[in-house]
Structures are given as structure tokens and as C-alpha cells.
Amino acid sequence: xxxxxxxxxxxxxxxxxxxxxxxxxxxxxxDKPAQDSGKEIKxxxxxxxxxxxxxxxxxxxxVQEETKVPVSKYVLTYYNNLNNLQMGLESGSxxxxxxxxxxxxxxxxxxxxxxxxxxxNLKGLSDSFCFAVRKEDTALKADLDKTIDEMKTDGTLDxxxxxxxxxVDKKQAPPKIDIPMTEGAQTIKVGVTGDxxxxxxxxxxxxxxxxxxxxxxxxxxxxxxxxxxxxxxSGARAAALSSKQxxxxxxxxxxxGEKIPSDIDKPENVEMSKPYFKDDxxxxxxxx
Amino acid sequence: MELIYSIFIKDGGWLTILKGLQVTLEISVLSLxxxxxxxxxxxxxxxxxxxxxxxxxxxxIAIIRxxxxxxxxxxxxxxxxxxxxxxxxxVAVITFSLHTAAHVAELLxxxxxxxxxxxxxxxxxxxxxxxxxxxxxxxxxxCRIAKPVYQSTVVNLIQWTSVVGYVTITxxxxxxxxxxxxxxxxMITITGGLLIYLAISWLVHVIxxxxxxxxxxxxxxx
Numbered sequence: 421x422x423x424x425x426x427x428x429x430x431x432x433x434x435x436x437x438x439x440x441x442x443x444x445x446x447x448x449x450x451d452k453p454a455q456d457s458g459k460e461i462k463x464x465x466x467x468x469x470x471x472x473x474x475x476x477x478x479x480x481x482x483v484q485e486e487t488k489v490p491v492s493k494y495v496l497t498y499y500n501n502l503n504n505l506q507m508g509l510e511s512g513s514x515x516x517x518x519x520x521x522x523x524x525x526x527x528x529x530x531x532x533x534x535x536x537x538x539x540x541n542l543k544g545l546s547d548s549f550c551f552a553v554r555k556e557d558t559a560l561k562a563d564l565d566k567t568i569d570e571m572k573t574d575g576t577l578d579x580x581x582x583x584x585x586x587x588v589d590k591k592q593a594p595p596k597i598d599i600p601m602t603e604g605a606q607t608i609k610v611g612v613t614g615d616x617x618x619x620x621x622x623x624x625x626x627x628x629x630x631x632x633x634x635x636x637x638x639x640x641x642x643x644x645x646x647x648x649x650x651x652x653x654s655g656a657r658a659a660a661l662s663s664k665q666x667x668x669x670x671x672x673x674x675x676x677g678e679k680i681p682s683d684i685d686k687p688e689n690v691e692m693s694k695p696y697f698k699d700d701x702x703x704x705x706x707x708x
Numbered sequence: 709m710e711l712i713y714s715i716f717i718k719d720g721g722w723l724t725i726l727k728g729l730q731v732t733l734e735i736s737v738l739s740l741x742x743x744x745x746x747x748x749x750x751x752x753x754x755x756x757x758x759x760x761x762x763x764x765x766x767x768x769i770a771i772i773r774x775x776x777x778x779x780x781x782x783x784x785x786x787x788x789x790x791x792x793x794x795x796x797x798x799v800a801v802i803t804f805s806l807h808t809a810a811h812v813a814e815l816l817x818x819x820x821x822x823x824x825x826x827x828x829x830x831x832x833x834x835x836x837x838x839x840x841x842x843x844x845x846x847x848x849x850x851c852r853i854a855k856p857v858y859q860s861t862v863v864n865l866i867q868w869t870s871v872v873g874y875v876t877i878t879x880x881x882x883x884x885x886x887x888x889x890x891x892x893x894x895m896i897t898i899t900g901g902l903l904i905y906l907a908i909s910w911l912v913h914v915i916x917x918x919x920x921x922x923x924x925x926x927x928x929x930x
Contacts, residue, residue: 501885503889530892651876656786659782666876
């Protein structure tokens, strides 16, 4: 049972909601001749945490019914992380990749290999970002929820989003972030993967940086607790959370209408905090 | 060129890579040390005449050699030793030692079997004690036979350690992946990482070659 669970968790991911795709009618594809709207497009995305590929197909079907986004024209390939996804695109295994808009922006700013796939029928397909904790850690969840609410009301959250996502200078090295340490306070361990810029990446000096780290620094300050950031391979995050090696991981949820509740891919022993950020999905392809 | 500079060197990026390399080598060297010791012990059990110990060694080798080291590592870190509060590197060293031990035990046994039994018997008839016969006749020959296979075990071990990113250790592979994500240049970065691993393997090869030549020289002298 345990082995099976571990194996399943290995197929986990960062971009929980990157699957909801629907952009473009016929613009996709790189080396295929003349695409008509009925043509299948090979689309790469990062694997969904805790959802098998069969389950994913079901969810996508529901999305199509709910939002009228033509999901079925895409043939999906799942990649373990952003690196693999990008290499899949560069090698031509997939025609397009599905990413969050701010991740796509970052990719466009750092590399001149890609371009955005045009298309405007993505409306309503946004994902929310939140923390995930173990189910029994209700106190921690309440604390996180409270902090997120506070940060929302006093504008700190908007400022962080502005500083680290919207207006961040993508050509420059990201700013260093110091997480305040309180002597003798309780320590919360948070798992980061370092492979989802600008949310989460690792600086040249090996320290974690990006929006998530800045957010954690703020949370630590407000809760008066220490936050220890643990760099971990994205495939092992769920295993690390459930075995108490770490206490918090980052999660994305995809609530769309009545039919697709936000906890559709939530594992049984995990609880989500309130969302702190929302982003749309964008598709990238190679420049011709 | 500028791209390579900005990926690997700029802003002290190479220091981070060195740190990752150090972690990789640390785990590899410690695991090799403990793995070889444990492997020798296992081989001794495996060829012993006392059946329970022999069966234990057989079962151990069969299980460990047949299981993927990543699964073993994750089971130990997130399952068996999760409550022990051990640092991740220690768990990694334990896992890789256990894994290497099984391989070393098998390669030593193979070398033992390749030896002519008559030699030990001859030594014993000539009045050598059991220990002397092992020390002077069996051991030098095992070393010679096992060397090439041992070398490939060492190289394999270094490559296996590339999965420790799953247990919150930032080793060379993890550093390379992080850089690839930050710079959005996975192809070049991963090629660079591969070259570093290749360089380590080549270094191992050089060390073994050197020791081989030295022992040959010593033989020629005597």
C-alpha cells in the first residue's frame, strides 16, 4: 500500500491547474503544416498532484462541458517539472505548453526562444494559489488563513504581488529575502521546489527567492514563528508533507463553477488554506 | 559564451555548483566507505558455512539489489526513519551504504569463486594458518580480480546519488535543476551538469589506473 502511494506521489506536480487549457483556435503547433480548427494539438503540461492521467481526462471533460472550452482538441503529455516541460517543447515532442501567465511572462523575458500562442477564450480558467497542510494541523491552517486575510485587508499582499510578480525586473537577479528569525519560537518547515519562477526559484547563491519566499517571510513576521525553507524535488512534496518531514507545501486549486469544486484533486489527508493569488493560463510555443 | 558565463559563473553561481558537488561527493565517499565494509562482512556471511547467516545474506542481497534505490531512499526517509529526526544526508548515506554493500558483496563473491581453490589448500598444506592463507594468497588476488568491477560500482554509486533531491538534499543534480529553472535554459545547463558527472567518473578512472600501474611496478620490483 505504502509503495503504491509513494509511486503515485512521484507523479505529482507544481502546476496543479495548468491543465485547463483552451486557448487558440488554429494558431498552435510549430512544424505541422496548415492547421485547421479540428486538428489535434500536442500540448505539454506539468503533472497534476494526486491525479492520475485517467482522472485528469475526466476532469478535462468536465471542464469542457462547463466552460465550452474545446479541451478535446489537445493531446496531452505530462511532464514532471518545468525543466522537462521546456525541453519537451524545445525538442518538438509537444507543440505547445500550458503555463501560468506570470510563469509564461517570466519565460518570455528570460529566453527569446518562445512566443505566446494567441487566443482569447481563456477567460474564467484561472487557478488559485494556496498553502496545503496536513488535515490534523487545524491550528496551523487557521493561522495561515488569518494571516492571508490580514495581508489582504492591509494591502501587503497586493504589494508583494506587485513587487515580486507583476513589476519584477526579470532580467535582474531577484532580490534577496531575509526571513525573520525569532529566538526560541516554534519552527514551521515549508517545502519549496525551486522550479516555478517567478513564484519559486533558487538564487545564484543557492538561497530560495521569489514571491513564495517573500510571502513566507511576511507570514513568519506576522505569526512570530520561524519558517525553515526546505528545498525538495517536486515529486516528493506530498510524501514529505504526509510523513511530517515538512509542514506546509504550496498548492494550486482550480474551482470552476458548480461541477468542479476546488478540492477536486485534494488528497484525503490534506487541507487547503485560503487562496492568496490567482492567475490565468497561457500557452507558449517555439518561435518560428 | 556569454550565455554559458551567465548560467554557470555569474554572481557566484559556480560556488553554488561547487557546494552541490561537495554534497554529492560527501555522500558518495561515505557511502562507498561504509558500503565496502558492510559488503565485505556480507560476503563473509554469504560464503560462511553457517546456514542461517548465509540465507540472511542471500535474502538481503536479493532484496536490495532488486529494488530501485530511489524507492529505498524514500521509504527510509519518509517511512522507517521519519521519526528518528536524522539529518537527510545521514539517511542518504545509510541508504546508499546498504545498497552499495549488496553490490560489493556480490562482486567479492564472484572474485572469490574465480579463484583456484587448490591454492588455499596448497598454502594450508604448507603450514600456513587460515588467516595467513587468506592474507597472503586469497586477498591479493581478490583485489586484483575485483578491481575493474569495483571501479564501475564506484561510478554507479556516484550517479545513483543524483536522486537525493527527493529527500530535501541539495546535491549537484538539484543545483543544476534549480539553475535550469531560473535561467530557463535546461538544455545547456543539464549538459553542463552531465559534463561535471563525466569529469568525476573520469577522475575515478584515472585514480584506479594509477593504482593499477603502481601495483604493477611494485610487482616488477620484487
